[in-house]
Amino acid sequence: MYQTTIRHLLVAAAFLAFTSAASAEQRGVTDSEIRIGQTMPYSGALSAYSALGKAEIAYFNRVNERGGINGRKIKLISLDDGYVPPRTVEQTRRLVESDEVALIFSSLGTAQNNAIAKYLQGKNVPQLFLASGASKFGDISQFPKALMGIQAPFRLEARLYAKHAVEKLGATKIAVLAQNDDFGRDYLAGLRDVLESRFEQVVTVATYEVTEPTIDSQVVRLKASGADVFLIAATPKFAAQAIRKTHEIGWKPTRFLSNVSIWISSVMEVAGLEAGIGIISTAFAKDPMDPTWSGDRGVKDWREFMAKYAPDGDIRDQNYVFGYNFAMALEHVLKAAGSDLSPENIHKQAYSIRDLELPMLLPGIKVNTAPNDHTPVKQMQFMRFDGKQWERFGEILTAN
Structure with a gap:
C-alpha cells in the first residue's frame, strides 16, 4: 500500500509539472482571462482610424458580458502609437514584456506592423488580423507568423x-x-x-x-x-x-x-x-447606411451592438464595421483553439479557417485561410459615390 501511495504521488506530481509547463507556454492566459494587445493611432494625423480599435474593444465587452470565450474573459489592451513606427515598437514591447499578452491583434498600419513583425516572430507571439492590406504580410517567407486582416489586399x-x-x-x-x-x-x-x-x-x-x-x-x-x-x-x-x-x-x-x-x-x-x-x-463589407440592408439580420444586429456597446460611435464610419468583423474573426479562432491557447495552436487555428461567413461581409465573400494562405479575404465589389452614399455595381470579383 505504501508503494502504491508513492506511485500515486509521483504520478500526481508529474501531472502537475506537465500542466504547469503547459500553462507557462500559454502566455497571457489564466483560468479566467485571455490578454491580447494592439496599437492604434488614437492621436496624430491618422486618428480617424482609431474607430477600428474602439469597435474591437466594444465587441469584446459584449463577448465578456455573454460569458467570454470558453469560460475566459477577453482583456484587450489597446495602446496609442500615434501612427509612428518607433512608438509602435515601444508600445508592442510593453504589451509583450510587461502585459504578457497572448497575441497581438489588429494593430494598425503597414509600416507599423512591419516594424514589429521580426520582434514578434522572435518572441513567438502571434500577429493576427493585421489592420493593413499590404500584400507583403501574406508572404509566408517573410512573415510566417502573421495573418492579414479581414480586408482585401x-x-x-x-x-x-x-x-x-x-x-x-x-x-x-x-x-x-x-x-x-x-x-x-x-x-x-x-x-x-x-x-x-x-x-x-x-x-x-x-x-x-x-x-x-x-x-x-x-x-x-x-x-x-x-x-x-x-x-x-x-x-x-x-x-x-x-x-x-x-x-x-x-x-x-x-x-x-x-x-x-x-x-x-x-x-x-x-x-x-x-x-x-x-x-x-x-x-467587401456591408455599408449600414445602404438601404439595401435595411432588413438584413446582420446589419440589424450590428446596429444593436453599436447602440449598446459603442453609443458614441459614428454609425456612418465603416471602421466600426471593420472592427466588428476583425474581432468576430478572432473570436472564431480563439473558440476553435479551445483550452490549448499556446502560440502553436493559435497559429494552427488561424491558418485553418474554412468558409467563415461573417454577418457584416458582403454575401458571397467568405473568410478562408490555410498554412500556405495567410490572406483571409480576396474578393471585392465595385461601388460609386453618388453625392450621398456609395452604390455598389457589378459582380463580386476575385482579384488575382
Missing part, C-alpha cells in the same frame, strides 16, 4: 482598378497619388502587375509623406500629366484633400479611391459631398 485592389480603367474605360494615362511607404507602393505594384511594360509610359506618380500639411501641389502636378484616370492611394486626411482639390481646379478624370478612405464622415464630407460624386472604390 491593396495590391489586389489596385489590379481591379487597373483592369477596369484599361478594359472598360479605355484609359491611356493614369495619375497616382501614393503615400510614400509600403501602403502606397502596393498600389503601384498592382498597377504594374496589369500594365507590365506599359507602366512607365502610362502612369505618372506623385508621392507624399504623412507629415506633410497638404498635397495640393501634387494634385496640380498630376493634372498637368493629362491623365484621364486618377488613383488616390491615400489615407483619409490626404484623400479628402485630393478629392477637394481636383474639384476646385476643375480636373475631371475618372477617380478611383483606396477603400481605406471611403468614410462618409471623415473623408467625403470633409472634401465636400459634391466634390466626390462619381468616385469609384471597392467594398
